[in-house]
Amino acid sequence: MDKRFVSIWFRYFATDWFSLRQPELKKRPLVLRMPSHGRMIVTAINAEAERNGLKRGMVLADARALVPALEVLDDEPDKISRVLTKLGEWCIRFTPFVAIDSTDGLFFDATGCAHLWGSEEKYLSDIIQKIMVRGYSVRAAMADTPGAAWAIARYEKKGGVISPGKHIDALLPLPPQALRLEQETVERLHKLGLHQIKQFIRLPRTAMRKRFGPPFLQQLDKAIGQEMEMLEPIQPVEPYQERLPCLEPIVTSVGIEMALKQLLEKLCLRLQQEQKGLRTAVLKGYRVDGKLECISIATSRPSHHVPHLFKLFEIKISSIEPALGIELFVLEATKVEDHLSQQEKMWEAAGGLEDLRLSELVDRLANKIGADRIHRYLPAEHHWPERSYQSTDSLQKKPDADWRTDVIRPVQLLASPLRIEVTAPIPDYPPLLFRHNGKVHSIVKADGPERIEQEWWLQQGQHRDYYRVEDEEGHRYWLFRLGHYHEETYTWFLHGYFA
């Protein structure tokens, strides 16, 4: 398909934005200023100021001399560029590919978009009208190359749609600055009497390269389509994306569910055909008031199973605030992995950790309570009890080592050892009795000590001598003494309960 591009030019973007916040400025000449080399320079003007003969780049004092009743505000280039980016994001409703064009324009890659509006003329006029409603004066053009669209939008009084293949003809009567050339090159062209593109477009290329340099030829080639122009989209277009524009804004959760189901079916069909499954997905709702509502899900295993994915989204639908309504839904699979269908059959009722139903359950739980709250543990080769197991986020990962069976460990381990008071014969006999929670436990049976040394490469500190003890009631505890007897600092701790 031949490419089609739209260039949008906001003629007075910065001043329009200021007048939106202070409507009384609209009727008066307004300029924005910025210090440069010790002078105040006019950086932006509005329509009224332009009518009075003011230009961008003038010294502010000159402008004031021309128009005494001039309104002057400080320019805020950072803020303005943020506003432009935001407006660009809003424009994703017209095409998935929107790029920022310097400080006062946008490029759309409108290939294959216009037919949704009926025709290219209707598409373009809808864009212009929707943006005008937002309070910006705008000129737009549509052509085969971004360069040509840019030139038509800015230098053809009406802008408009240039039908496919006609863009070179449309460029011919325009001045050389329509090619986005450097100021110096433009001045030289005018000096040579080349006031229109048609005067030099047919000149020999070698002569033009010699006179105006390679960048000039490059810009010319971009405009006529000899050279591809690389545009950088505001939001990278996900390869797995489905869009659903709505005729009427959607406000109910039932409507959102229907939209979601349609999008999921389309996306999953495509994933299935390509033997892929999604790991993360985002549902975006573009609201009428320009805000964006997002919900996202993640799965533990690539999936293109519509009911499962729908269930994951369903929990979160309530967090969407449609306000006045959502007019466009976009479903993106942000992370996609290979997923063979025969595998799925195998997992379906495999039982155990490989079972598909289990991973779907884990997805549902993780979406509601957070994936960081679900733990699966594998053995870790450490003697220190707190480090003898490690967490894994995979359901299928097999343990590298065996769980230890040569040592007996308590079923309940306290998060941090509790200090206890102990009566114990020296040097390393088990205690005779200990006091815990105000109750004295006299020890009837004991096993130990089991000395566990600190792993000095991980943590400094004293070793622990563990004892398994049983009191006269039959309760079994895991106690340890920190350090040696002969040291002054040894202390006893309760660390766990045996069954």
Next chain:
Amino acid sequence: MIPLKKIDIFNRLQSEILKLQGFKSASQMALGAGLGVIEKAFPNATFPLGAIHEFISQESEDVAATRGFLAGLLSSLMRNDGTAIWISSQRTIFPPALKNFGLSPDRFLFLDLSKERDVLWAMEEALKCAALTTVIGEMREISFTASRRLQLAVEQSKVTGFILRNNAARLGTTACVSRWKVSSLPSEAVDGLPGIGFPQWRVELQRVRNGQPGVWNLQWRKNCLVHISGYDQASSIAYPAKQAG
């Protein structure tokens, strides 16, 4: 003749009700719970799978004993590659210790939630997943309605659920099929050797639907639950303490 027929009908209805409640006849059971004599307390002499069991414990020591008995029970339930989810809001179970009871700790998923309400939700959700063998939920309180919801969830999926209630203020009525209380007993020395022997518990089956409650003493020995005769139903709480070796 008429009364005999009535008895037949009663028996048939009774067995149908049992089936609906999650009790299966012995022949339907692929694997027993390895409970030996205790299984006689249940209808059809089979430990009911696909049902909710409730364990009560008050002190930390009892909590540990309950975990031990439960782990022993699970080791026979999960024999065939089973998977389990352990849901709690304040988890103290030490995963590597499960290996001492013949369980593979990596076949457990642990859910650590902040609120008890979430525990109930997660438990119900997990119980609906037929791919699991058991679901264990730790919670203080559970209302009759909540327990009924859990019971309804397992009736579809045939998952066995265990509710561990620590420090419950009010026991109340629940829809659980049984209520257990486990406490520690002094261990028995191995062949008169010194030190701590095989762990022993006093297992009270306080309530069981359509069954016979009772008290048993069990020992965990060589990866199975062994019934210790000598202290049976009749035995009181005051038992002779063994001497240290």
